[in-house]
Amino acid sequence: MSLLVTGSIAIDTVKTPYGVSENCIGGSAVYFSMAASFFTPVRLVGVVGSDCPFDLAEVFADRDVDLTGLEVRRHSKTFRWKGTYGDNMNDRRTDYLELNVLAEAPPTVPAEYKDSRYVFLANTAPALQLQLLEQIEPGVFAAADTMNCWIENNRDDLKRLLKKIGCLIINEDEARMLADEHNLIRAAEKVLDTGPSVVIIKKGESGSMMCNADGERFILPAFPAAEVKDPTGAGDSFAGGLMGYLAQVGQTDYESLKTAIAYGTVTASFTIADFSLQGLTSIDKTDIEKRFETLRKLTRF
Ligand code: AMP
Numbered sequence: 001m002s003l004l005v006t007g008s009i010a011i012d013t014v015k016t017p018y019g020v021s022e023n024c025i026g027g028s029a030v031y032f033s034m035a036a037s038f039f040t041p042v043r044l045v046g047v048v049g050s051d052c053p054f055d056l057a058e059v060f061a062d063r064d065v066d067l068t069g070l071e072v073r074r075h076s077k078t079f080r081w082k083g084t085y086g087d088n089m090n091d092r093r094t095d096y097l098e099l100n101v102l103a104e105a106p107p108t109v110p111a112e113y114k115d116s117r118y119v120f121l122a123n124t125a126p127a128l129q130l131q132l133l134e135q136i137e138p139g140v141f142a143a144a145d146t147m148n149c150w151i152e153n154n155r156d157d158l159k160r161l162l163k164k165i166g167c168l169i170i171n172e173d174e175a176r177m178l179a180d181e182h183n184l185i186r187a188a189e190k191v192l193d194t195g196p197s198v199v200i201i202k203k204g205e206s207g208s209m210m211c212n213a214d215g216e217r218f219i220l221p222a223f224p225a226a227e228v229k230d231p232t233g234a235g236d237s238f239a240g241g242l243m244g245y246l247a248q249v250g251q252t253d254y255e256s257l258k259t260a261i262a263y264g265t266v267t268a269s270f271t272i273a274d275f276s277l278q279g280l281t282s283i284d285k286t287d288i289e290k291r292f293e294t295l296r297k298l299t300r301f
Contacts, residue, residue, distance in 0.1 A: 003247035004069075004113055005032050006045040006132045007122025007145075007236070008102060011053065013082040014275060016089065018229040021275040025054045027079065028122035028145065031233035034280045035240025035267045036120075037063040038288055040247040043116060045069035045132060047107040049077040049100060059277070071107040076100060089228055090204050097149065102128065109135040116140060118247040121165070122236055123147050126157035133164055141252045143167035145239055151177050162195035166252070169239050171202045184209065185217075198257065200242070202235050208261055218258050223269035223295050230275045234268040237280065241267030241288075266291040 012026030033042045041064040044056075048070070056067055077100035084093045106128040114137050121129035121144035129144055136142075142165045150158055151174060158178075162168065168191060172184060179187035188199045188211035197213040207221040242264030246252055266288055273279040 001040070001118060001247045001250045002043065002113075002116040003036055003040050003118040003120070003243060004043040004045060004109075004116035004136070005029050005036070005120045005122055005240075005243075006069075006107070006129070007032060007120075007124045008079050008081075009046045009048050009052070009056070009070075011078050011080045012232065012276070013080075013095075014230055014232050015082075015084040016230050016275075017085065017087055019275070021230065023053065024276040025059060026081065026232060026276060028124065028233075028236045030056075030059070030277070031236035031271065031280075032120060032122045032240040032243075033060065033065045034063065034277055035237035035271070036244030036247070037065050037240075038267065038285050039241070039244030039263070040064075041066065042244075043069060043113045045107050045109055045113065047071040047073055047076075047101045047104075048079075050074050052078045066113075068110045069107060069113055073101055073104070076104060083232060085231065089231055092231070094149075099125070106131045117250075118243055119143070120239060120243045121145070121161070122239065123150075126150050126154050126161045130157060130161050130164065133161075141166055141246065143169055143239070143243060145169050145235065146178070147171075147174055148177060159194065162191070165196050167198040167200065168196045169200045169202065169235075169242070171204070171235055175199070175201050185211065200257075200261065202238055204231070204234070208238070208265065210257060210261060212254065214254075216254055218254075218261065220258075220261055220265055220295075221299065223266050223291055224298070225269045225272060227273040229273060230279075231272045232276075233271050237271040238264040238268040240264070262292060262295055263288070266295055 007029030010027035179190035
């Protein structure tokens with residue numbers, strides 16, 4: 001079934017103990033699309049400035065990613081982000097964030113995308129996420145991600161967004177910040193009270209947790225990856241694998257969500273093995289299936 005994503009398309013500079021990757025392609029919508037395209041065709045809605053050094057058509061050349069919704073905006077500048085990871089690879093500092101086009105009007109959803117049944121609002125300004133969702137026909141399965149800067153600076157927009165989505169996929173520190181609650185189960189319950197019927201919390205190398213409005217809980221460890229060079233995009237790839245699988249099977253029930261979390265987990269384990277998109281571009285679907293089976297064996301008892 002049709003899967004639409006909107007989010008950032010970025011010029012990233014990333015520093016980890018394994019090296020520096022300067023001015024490489026990144027952005028939440030880019031990682032998401034690359035990850036989800038292992039499972040289902042993806043429709044990308046995003047905007048870059050005329051300074052964008054990347055040819056997105058080339059980036060996604062051998063993937064089923066439709067770029068009709070990509071806008072190159074004249075006289076605007078592409079979103080830029082720089083992050084540095086500490087020795088333990090869990091702590092990440094944002095060195096700079098230049099919103100540029102993300103602070104402007106949202107890109108338009110092409111008419112032929114309006115019937116999309118699965119929508120992922122990857123990290124970008126919550127006002128843009130809201131405006132995008134308003135352009136889609138009702139009845140979609142809408143999931144969203146957000147992060148600290150939006151929780152701090154755009155909380156009202158975010159509250160409005162939470163009322164309109166079915167699922168929030170968020171990392172643990174941001175869940176605590178959003179709910180103003182340290183305990184993660186209570187934080188998830190507080191978020192569930194504000195709108196979404198499912199909350200999925202990403203906990204980095206500690207795995208993930210799902211809580212729903214019916215009181216069901218599911219936890220899964222991360223895939224035990226031996227190679228970790230650059231965790232950037234892990235969260236977006238997790239969401240991409242998860243939403244890609246849901247759109248592929250056309251289901252959003254609790255059991256399908258559990259399997260989707262496992263696919264999200266293994267997809268993200270490839271992203272972190274290398275800088276930028278290289279961890280995802282150097283594998284095929286068979287590699288994902290092999291790790292999925294390994295994760296299944298590792299967690300069965
Ligand atoms: P993740 O590691 O999954 O959190 O995603 C990292 C990607 O998100 C990077 O490629 C960044 O360009 C992008 N990013 C960082 N901060 C933001 C933000 N505030 N809004 C949108 N995208 C962001």
